[in-house]
Every structure is written in C-alpha cells, then in structure tokens.
Amino acid sequence: SYELTQPPSVSVSPGQTASITCSGDKLGDKYTCWYQQKPGQSPVLVIYQDTKRPSGIPERFSGSNSGNTATLTISGTQAIDEADYYCQAWDSSTYVFGPGTKVTVL
Amino acid sequence: QVQLRESGPGLVKPSETLSLTCTVSGGSVSTGDYYWSWIRQPPGKGLEWIAYVFYTGSTNYNPSLKSRVTISLDKSKNQFSLILNSVTTADTAVYYCARALDVTGYDLGYWGQGTLVTVSS
Numbered sequence: 307s308y309e310l311t312q313p314p315s316v317s318v319s320p321g322q323t324a325s326i327t328c329s330g331d332k333l334g335d336k337y338t339c340w341y342q343q344k345p346g347q348s349p350v351l352v353i354y355q356d357t358k359r360p361s362g363i364p365e366r367f368s369g370s371n372s373g374n375t376a377t378l379t380i381s382g383t384q385a386i387d388e389a390d391y392y393c394q395a396w397d398s399s400t401y402v403f404g405p406g407t408k409v410t411v412l
Numbered sequence: 413q414v415q416l417r418e419s420g421p422g423l424v425k426p427s428e429t430l431s432l433t434c435t436v437s438g439g440s441v442s443t444g445d446y447y448w449s450w451i452r453q454p455p456g457k458g459l460e461w462i463a464y465v466f467y468t469g470s471t472n473y474n475p476s477l478k479s480r481v482t483i484s485l486d487k488s489k490n491q492f493s494l495i496l497n498s499v500t501t502a503d504t505a506v507y508y509c510a511r512a513l514d515v516t517g518y519d520l521g522y523w524g525q526g527t528l529v530t531v532s533s
Contacts, residue, residue, distance in 0.1 A: 307475060307476075337516075337518040337519070339518065339519040339520075341459075341520075348508060348523040348524065348525055348526055349459065349508075349520070349523055350523075351513060351519055351520065351521045354513055354518065354519040354521065355516070355518060355519070360513060360521060392458065392459055394459075394519065394520070396517070396518040396519070399472055400461065400472060400474065401449065401451075401461035401464075401520065402461070403458060403459040403460065403461060404458075405458050406458045406459070
C-alpha cells in the first residue's frame, strides 16, 4: 500500500514562513491536498490539487508538488495557524493520509 | 452549501457491530458524480480513510478494513451509512463522514463534525 511521510513537528515564529513536507514514491505524479485540524475540530481543506486554495482560505497558504515531495507553505504565519496538518494523496482511487505534522507558533 | 452530520451509538461492545449514518443536507447523495466517504481518527492519532460510495452506489474500501466494512447509500433519506463488524478496542475513534470538494474526487472538501465511538464492554 502507498505510504506518505511527514515530519512530526515544525516550529515557526510569528510572521515567519513555515514549510511542511510530505513525501511518497513519485508523489509528484499524484494529486495531493492538505488539511488543517485544530483540537476538537474537524479537518479543513486548505490546499487541493497540489496548489489550489478553496474559497475562504487565506492567501498565506500555498502548495507545491514535484518529484517525491509535496510542500505546504504558510507565509507570514499567525498564531491562529497553530494546528495539526495532514497531507493526503489520491492513489489507485483511494485516499491516503500522511501521519500529520504539528505546527507550533512560538 | 452541503452539510453532513454523523449519527449513531457512542458505545459499542467488543465483537459487536458498529453502525453509523451520515445525513446530508444542501446536496443530494444520488446525483452529481460525488464520492461520499467515511474517515476515522483514534484519540490522539491521525486520520484513516475507511471507504467511499459513489453516487451510483459503487464502492471502494481501505484494504486494511475491507473484510469488516460495508458502506451504502440510502437515496430516499439522502443518507449514507457505515457498518463495521467484529469491533475491538482498536476501533475506538472519532468517525467522520465527508464529501469531495468537487467531482474530481481527489480530496475531501466537506466534513461532518464527527462522532466519537468507544468500543468497550
């Protein structure tokens, strides 16, 4: 089965840029999306089809996907961006989630 | 805008069957080329996709759960359901229902609020 890996945690200072990676075999050949999940809440889609932002998601969230790695970038990180972030790939007509990355805004 | 709401028992005994329903509003489960999914999240852990049902009724399952899971549509009630057999404590989780953002189906753009199911005697 297909597997995705993410760093367990990322720390960032307010106003700085946070980059969260998601790795998988030939991930760049698959559509990848990203979810933000805050404690006690349902996940929220923040990036879909590698680079697109759903309506209502701030422009500071951006995505890329090439080779074996997809990246979620949060520019000008704010305290409200502190959350768990999960990548997800569409592989063989199934949804595959990464293990998640906890983003801490220090 | 489509909204989803999970319902079902919050407590299930080991070896018994877990049954959940997702009620959809603001959209129809029987039209629109959408995938309707169940996902779960054990306490303190990550997300795990369980299964989806297409608006036609065709299904796909996570291979790790396939032998114990059934997903189905109830078009008359605008709902879809999950059945998980022979549960163990490892099946304790928040269960979410969700729908893809658009007809491509590559992502999960709409989520319910989740329902906690505890497996315990």
